Amino acid sequence: MRIKALQCVVTFRSTTDAMEFEARAAAFGLSGRIIPLPPVIDAGCGLAWKEDEANTGLVEKMLAAGQLSYDKICHVMI
Amino acid sequence: MIYLDHAATSFHKPPEVAAAVFSALQNGTGNSGRGAHGATLDASRVVHRTREKISRLFRSGDPARVVFTTNATESLNIAVQGLLKPGDHCISTELEHNSVLRPLFLMEERGVQLGFLPADAKGNIVTAAIAASIRENTRAVVLSHASNVLGNIRDIEQVAAVCRESGILFILDAAQTAGLLPINMAQSGISAVCCSGHKSLLGPQGTGVLCLAAGVQPDPLKVGGSGVDSFSRRMPDALPAALEAGTLNTHGLAGLCAACDYLEHYGVARIFAESSRLANKFIAEVQDIDEIIVYGDMAARVRTPVVALNIASCDSAEVADELFERFGIATRAGAHCAPGVHRLYGTERQGMVRFSFSHFNTDCEVDQAISALKVLAEETR
Secondary structure, eight states: OOOOOEEEEEEOSSHHHHHHHHHHHGGGTOOOEEEEOOTTTOSSOOEEEEEEGGGHHHHHHHHHHSOOOOSEEEEEEO | OEEOBTTTOOOOOOHHHHHHHHHHHHHOOOOTTSOSSHHHHHHHHHHHHHHHHHHHHHTOSOGGGEEEESSHHHHHHHHHHHHOOTTOEEEEETTOOHHHHHHHHHHHHTTOEEEEEOBOTTSOBOGGGHHHHOOTTEEEEEEESBOTTTOBBOOHHHHHHHHHHHTOEEEEEOTTTBTTBOOOHHHHOOSEEEEESSSTTOOOTTOEEEEEOTTOOOOOSSOOOOSSOTTOSSOOSSTTGGGOOSOOOHHHHHHHHHHHHHHHHHOHHHHHHHHHHHHHHHHHHHTTSTTEEEESOTTOSSBOSEEEEEETTOOHHHHHHHHHHHHOEEOBOSOTTOHHHHHHHTOTTTOOEEEEOOTTSOHHHHHHHHHHHHHHHHHTO
């Protein structure tokens, strides 16, 4: 299994929100990807965006700029 | 990509299914049941042929009692919401999918009483306990033919016999078995079979089936245009129109029609045997890996080709992600919409990784999945 590292994870309330986020991510310089929602955050299933922790500022900028709907930003070892 | 998530939807479809959908789109299709010109009649013929084939597959006896929906969930909602009334009692099991549980919980809020049969340590439901659970006001038993997570199969003939003797309805969730296992409504007396068209029936997504026995007619879940009785304020009484408000997915049903032909020619028993052989080969190899925990009744004589497992205490989402990112193997992680299964095994947080096999998979793909699990298990040591 991969060695765990601190990651910035954005969670969503719906698949639609995750798809909307992914469609705009590259334009904001994000290099992460969609992952299954880590159970360490929530056991309810679903999708999340995993981003390099160093890019947290970009994530916050993207969420502040757009009208993207998301649940929360977490910083977890995954 | 090695696709091992067929319990979610069958990824590989027979080429004739795609061809039928393409043909319906390319050549045009009218709106079934709406008028009498050539295009609409052709659409009605496609829909009717599909009803006939589904009726034959489930031995329901009457194509008019095959109702088309959008998926198994809609079929279950029609059956559960349309047949149960406040004051009724309904029996189900603790291991059901949310497509059964949530309609039941909704009905509980409307005054339906619920009873749930427990499972043993292997995830088997003691169907013999149903008889003792039946009350004076019991209206129906609702359960799945096979667990979507564990692959354990329920003895539906036994359940049907108890329901028949007690004069109560038996609503069967066949989402995981339609097209894999024989379902004989006429012989067993099942009241309603609910399934999707896109799993083991090998049809397109957006198609679903509700097959009703004689004398079983739920109230409609939705109302609207039916193509007949236009001046009536209510839906027509006759099936299938009574439960099919609005335009049908004729393009999808054209594909489902072709899928039924494929099932008939290739053989449901052959599909089950071939997919089970791959699943059993996988089980035989992975259950001996120390770190791997396999869930369900592996000693059962018959199971669906579904295997749920975990690697030690690793997050199932993490394992599934690594399987896909590193090995190109698509599986399903998480809770699988079946909360009771996770309560039974204490995996509410961890979830489970589900591998589900099709007869379209190959031995080479199974070997690669086994090797990938061995690598991941080794890395946890």
